[in-house]
Amino acid sequence: MPISVIIPALNAALSLPTAIASVACADEIIVVDGGSSDGSAQTAAAAGARVISAARGRGTQLAAGARAARNDWRLFLHADTQLAPGWAPLVRDFSKAGADRAATFRFALDDASWQARALEQTVDWRTRWLGLPYGDQGLLIHRDLYEALGGFRPVPIMEDIDIVRRIGRARLIQLDHRAVTSAIRWRRRGWLRQSLQNQFCLALYFAGVTPERIRQIYES
Secondary structure (H helix, E strand, O other): OOEEEEEEEOOOOOOHHHHHHHOOOOOEEEEEEOOOOOOHHHHHHHOOOEEEEOOOOHHHHHHHHHHHOOOOEEEEOOOOEEEOOOHHHHHHHHHHOOOOOEEEEEEEEOOOOHHHHHHHHHHHHHHHHHOOOOHHHOEEEEHHHHHHHOOOOOOOOOHHHHHHHHHOHHHEEEEEEEEEEOOHHHHHHOHHHHHHHHHHHHHHHHOOOOHHHHHHHHHO
């Protein structure tokens, strides 16, 4: 099945080769660089991806990648996330059911600790019961549905929650396949601190705080 994989990147040279390799069977891989200073664009090109540039901001970069994509089916993936082997048949089967639904993958971390397993279970609950997956679970969506929703908005953070809310829980399916994300943020900052910060930013978003202000808080 022709599919375009779109990966936004900002100083992600260390993780990009693994992310790109995990989706190497895709018809097209686009890395949207947001002004990296670590050679991310060159690394992505060497790994076989098509590289384009966009203004910094994940929502802006994802939207630019969608505009550049050649194929009807798009898979949006973070630069520090890799799909476990065997994802292609599941995606192909999902696409045969029609273009009126979108899909995400099951959240997983590349860490063997109990904290990682607990966080994975929490995310699984949030995805299944609240319909709120994050971008590190990937997003598989057809061009028609994507454009009908208005696509990714040019916001610096929370672009993933913004679009899945427009998709709606009834049209969002979690595929039983892992999207494995680097746990380096949690290991660096602490499992509890990073998790609480993520939930705090989500609460601010639902309280109506602007994405620009949320990014300032997240990066402070």
